[in-house]
Amino acid sequence: MTDPLFWHRLQFGFTATFHYIFPQLTMGLAALIVVFKALALRTGGEGWTLAARFWTRVFGISFAVGVVTGIPMEFQFGTNWAVFSSRTGGVIGQTLAMEGLFAFFLESSFLALLVFGERRLGPRRHFLAALALFFGSWLSGYFIIATDAFMQHPVGHSSAADGSLQIASLLEYVFNPWALVQYLHNQMGALVTGAFAVAAVGAFWTLRGEHAAAARASLRVGVVAGFIGSALVAFPSGHMQGRMVADHQPIALAAMEGRFESGTHAPLSFIGQPDVANRRLDNPIRLPGILSEIAYGDFSANVRGLEEFPESDWPTNIELLYYSFHVMAGLGTLFIALMALALGMLWLGRLERTRVLLWALALAFPFPFIANTAGWLTAELGRQPWLVYGILRTSEGGSPTVHGGATLFTTLGFAGLYFVLGILFLALVSAEVRRGPAAAQGGH
Amino acid sequence: MEALWFAIASVMVALYVVLDGFDFGAGILHLFVAREDRERRQVLSAIGPYWDGNEVWLLAAGGVLFLAFPKVLASGLSGFYLAIFLLLWVLLLRGIGIEFRSHVADRMWRGFWDATFALASLLAPVLLGAALGNLVRGVPLDEEGWFGLSLFDSFSPFGALGILDWYTVLAGVFALVAITHHGALFLVWKTDGPVQARSRTAAARLFPLVVGLWIAASAATLSVAPLLLEGLRARPLAWISSALFLAGLATSFLARRAGRDLAAFLGSCAFLLGLLAATAAALYPTMIRAVPDAARSLTALNSAASPEALEKGLYWWPIGFVLALGYAALLFRLHRGKAQAAPEGEGY
Numbered sequence: 001m002t003d004p005l006f007w008h009r010l011q012f013g014f015t016a017t018f019h020y021i022f023p024q025l026t027m028g029l030a031a032l033i034v035v036f037k038a039l040a041l042r043t044g045g046e047g048w049t050l051a052a053r054f055w056t057r058v059f060g061i062s063f064a065v066g067v068v069t070g071i072p073m074e075f076q077f078g079t080n081w082a083v084f085s086s087r088t089g090g091v092i093g094q095t096l097a098m099e100g101l102f103a104f105f106l107e108s109s110f111l112a113l114l115v116f117g118e119r120r121l122g123p124r125r126h127f128l129a130a131l132a133l134f135f136g137s138w139l140s141g142y143f144i145i146a147t148d149a150f151m152q153h154p155v156g157h158s159s160a161a162d163g164s165l166q167i168a169s170l171l172e173y174v175f176n177p178w179a180l181v182q183y184l185h186n187q188m189g190a191l192v193t194g195a196f197a198v199a200a201v202g203a204f205w206t207l208r209g210e211h212a213a214a215a216r217a218s219l220r221v222g223v224v225a226g227f228i229g230s231a232l233v234a235f236p237s238g239h240m241q242g243r244m245v246a247d248h249q250p251i252a253l254a255a256m257e258g259r260f261e262s263g264t265h266a267p268l269s270f271i272g273q274p275d276v277a278n279r280r281l282d283n284p285i286r287l288p289g290i291l292s293e294i295a296y297g298d299f300s301a302n303v304r305g306l307e308e309f310p311e312s313d314w315p316t317n318i319e320l321l322y323y324s325f326h327v328m329a330g331l332g333t334l335f336i337a338l339m340a341l342a343l344g345m346l347w348l349g350r351l352e353r354t355r356v357l358l359w360a361l362a363l364a365f366p367f368p369f370i371a372n373t374a375g376w377l378t379a380e381l382g383r384q385p386w387l388v389y390g391i392l393r394t395s396e397g398g399s400p401t402v403h404g405g406a407t408l409f410t411t412l413g414f415a416g417l418y419f420v421l422g423i424l425f426l427a428l429v430s431a432e433v434r435r436g437p438a439a440a441q442g443g444h
Numbered sequence: 445m446e447a448l449w450f451a452i453a454s455v456m457v458a459l460y461v462v463l464d465g466f467d468f469g470a471g472i473l474h475l476f477v478a479r480e481d482r483e484r485r486q487v488l489s490a491i492g493p494y495w496d497g498n499e500v501w502l503l504a505a506g507g508v509l510f511l512a513f514p515k516v517l518a519s520g521l522s523g524f525y526l527a528i529f530l531l532l533w534v535l536l537l538r539g540i541g542i543e544f545r546s547h548v549a550d551r552m553w554r555g556f557w558d559a560t561f562a563l564a565s566l567l568a569p570v571l572l573g574a575a576l577g578n579l580v581r582g583v584p585l586d587e588e589g590w591f592g593l594s595l596f597d598s599f600s601p602f603g604a605l606g607i608l609d610w611y612t613v614l615a616g617v618f619a620l621v622a623i624t625h626h627g628a629l630f631l632v633w634k635t636d637g638p639v640q641a642r643s644r645t646a647a648a649r650l651f652p653l654v655v656g657l658w659i660a661a662s663a664a665t666l667s668v669a670p671l672l673l674e675g676l677r678a679r680p681l682a683w684i685s686s687a688l689f690l691a692g693l694a695t696s697f698l699a700r701r702a703g704r705d706l707a708a709f710l711g712s713c714a715f716l717l718g719l720l721a722a723t724a725a726a727l728y729p730t731m732i733r734a735v736p737d738a739a740r741s742l743t744a745l746n747s748a749a750s751p752e753a754l755e756k757g758l759y760w761w762p763i764g765f766v767l768a769l770g771y772a773a774l775l776f777r778l779h780r781g782k783a784q785a786a787p788e789g790e791g792y
């Protein structure tokens with residue numbers, strides 16, 4: 001319990017998971033706010049304007065929490081992972097510094113203008129502010145993903161004599177093929193979160209018969225974007241992620257699927273409980289050949305199981321990795337089904353009268369958060385036992401002079417602060433939803 | 445190349461202090477200079493558009509250290525472990541205080557966040573000042589360049605070292621007073637009415653304290669780190685910076701008396717910038733000074749990333765820097781004139 005490494009990992013994982021609740025929402029909403037404002041500018045429709053204004057307020061609250069929880073993350077690289085930071089700073093320092101300079105300045109400078117500047121700027125320039133926020137937040141997503149992608153699949157670097165990594169090719173590093181795929185998938189995941197939130201509030205207001213114009217606008221944009229996002233998150237991007245993991249992290253793939261033995265015509269297991277001690281998957285329900293096809297595009301390909309790799313290279317938490325992956329992929333399938341149904345009803349003009357479906361949409365908004373979190377758990381647990389894949393082990397990356405008592409103290413501190421922060425966030429956003437767009441005046 | 449990145453990092457830290465400094469100062473003072481809700485919101489309108497961008501200078505400075513001097517970043521952040529987390533939590537509470545307060549129109553809610561905001565704004569400069577004090581005083585680096593300091597130990601800069609001792613506390617208090625004075629001058633420039641009048645009084649009362657503590661801190665620095673004086677004497681850049689901060693200090697006094705509010709604020713900016721620049725110039729190339737064995741110090745020369753990393757950073761850093769300054773200039777232009785409390789629900 002007083003092993004500092006354990007607390008470093010728990011703390012970093014917890015604070016990153018908590019932080020990412022907010023950026024996924026703001027990145028998704030930023031895109032949709034641009035859509036609402038563009039529709040408002042083109043059609044002059046009242047509903048679009050009201051919806052844009054309302055969602056901008058929710059965006060402001062989420063963004064603030066994203067900022068204050070993101071700042072600790074940046075410093076935790078140094079406080080918790082000092083050896084990692086000093087050895088890889090010559091590479092990942094590039095994207096982390098770029099993120100500050102190119103993305104965070106852009107976002108933070110235009111946030112107040114977007115949230116409070118409608119009157120000061122006028123509709124056209126206010127639209128530009130929304131565009132700047134969209135661009136800035138999606139850009140910061142790219143830089144951080146490029147950083148993570150280096151840890152998953154190191155490219156563009158060279159190793160110095162003292163064991164540190166140094167940048168060799170900036171282009172190769174920044175445009176890491178892993179980063180491009182991961183970014184596409186992750187951003188679609190964020191779009192899903194934003195779209196589900198927008199659709200949920202639209203459905204909620206419709207069910208209560210309130211704020212008709214904004215409810216309608218939210219429902220329409222939420223369902224269309226939700227369908228597009230859910231479809232793209234699975235195909236092609238989720239599929240591409242799977243291929244990439246199969247090519248570069250075959251051990252992670254085997255663990256994600258709870259696959260202990262190798263073999264051709266590998267099946268995809270829907271359900272089952274990995275029993276690591278006995279090296280088997282209990283109660284499996286399987287579709288034969290599908291895993292081979294997903295991983296290598298061929299139903300008969302051989303997919304290696306964990307038995308082929310030394311146990312010292314196995315991910316450290318195979319059970320959680322397995323469930324995370326299955327939760328993500330399972331939810332992804334359900335999202336497509338739900339949004340396809342809602343889109344069909346919208347097309348037929350019957351969505352607003354189908355109360356069961358409205359209830360389903362109103363209650364579905366937490367699930368994309370779960371899917372995104374599960375996805376990150378898959379990525380980060382699958383990378384274990386490496387901090388930088390194949391180069392630096394997690395057990396070697398911690399801070400040498402920080403002891404277990406200090407790490408426990410700061411972890412408890414974060415737990416307390418974030419608990420309160422989470423409650424405040426929920427209270428403020430639900431107050432906004434109950435108040436509705438009428439009170440949300442940016443003013444004209 | 446190492447010298448250039450040392451200068452870049454120093455400039456970014458100094459800009460952070462000057463810019464976020466006025467937010468901290470305004471935050472500390474707002475309980476006193478703004479008494480009713482409308483006045484508090486006037487103060488928040490004055491800093492609201494800037495505070496987040498200002499804070500990014502800290503992140504960007506951290507990013508530059510990460511890129512150019514990863515060992516310094518890693519050793520410093522892990523060595524000052526607890527103090528860094530305190531700073532992070534304080535910054536978190538400060539941001540939440542600003543952003544959440546006006547969302548609920550309730551006296552207790554707002555009172556709570558106003559107090560949180562003020563307390564967090566007060567602790568941040570103390571911690572940052574003490575951190576700088578630690579770098580000047582030196583830390584016990586081991587052969588591999590790591591150290592770990594508890595928050596306090598013998599309270600003496602010459603005994604068993606902790607993060608806080610009388611010297612670093614003095615540095616923290618000096619930072620607190622200088623930053624509060626800085627924030628007062630910002631509010632004098634950006635507000636009007638009773639808030640401006642009270643800020644003017646606050647600045648006038650604080651000025652003698654700034655001068656007194658500056659003298660005390662300088663004297664203490666010479667006894668704790670006599671090496672600094674040699675650096676100051678030998679480097680022309682340090683002379684220029686010293687001239688800058690002396691001129692800034694004088695301007696902040698004279699211009700305030702003459703009612704030239706912007707000039708007074710800029711004088712205070714020059715004072716802080718010059719002071720930090722002089723310190724950096726005198727310390728160069730030392731980044732984390734080792735005591736008692738100075739040979740273990742982490743310097744810009746022995747802890748830089750590879751020449752390729754430093755060179756590649758220069759391809760894009762200037763563009764980002766100009767953009768960041770451009771956004772700040774645009775914001776100050778869009779919000780020129782005196783800040784007014786926004787109508788309920790339309791601003792901070």
Ligand code: HDD
Nearest residue numbers: 182186189192234238241242329332371372375376379382
């Ligand atoms: C709404 C969210 C969401 C949904 C529905 C899905 N994903 Fe996902 N997935 C993510 C959100 C996400 C994520 C949060 O964005 C992750 C974590 C890291 C990353 O870049 O993306 C991720 C990671 C991730 C990984 C791990 C990559 C690695 O180990 O580094 C794989 C293999 C997949 N996804 C594949 C899928 C498949 C086959 C899905 C089937 C529908 C799917 N994802 C749905």
Ligand code: HEM
Nearest residue numbers: 009012013016017020144147148376380381384386387394
């Ligand atoms: C926001 C989404 C993210 C989530 C939810 C997340 C989650 C986690 C979790 C759960 C762990 C602990 C894994 C373990 O110790 O077994 C972890 C570790 C870590 N993650 Fe992430 N992560 C995220 C993004 C990132 C990004 C973008 C980076 C890099 C830029 C990153 C860098 C790290 C590092 C350095 C560790 C510690 C070392 C390790 O345990 O491997 N994470 N993360």
Ligand code: HEM
Nearest residue numbers: 016022023026063066067070071073074104108137141144
């Ligand atoms: C563990 C690694 C991470 C670190 C060190 C980190 C760092 C930060 C920091 C310092 C901020 C505040 C910026 C400001 O002051 O304006 C921030 C906000 C943000 N981060 Fe992260 N972050 C991490 C993970 C992620 C991931 C995985 C994403 C998305 C792909 C992301 C996207 C964002 C966005 C869009 C913001 C803007 C604020 C918001 O939308 O809530 N971050 N992050």
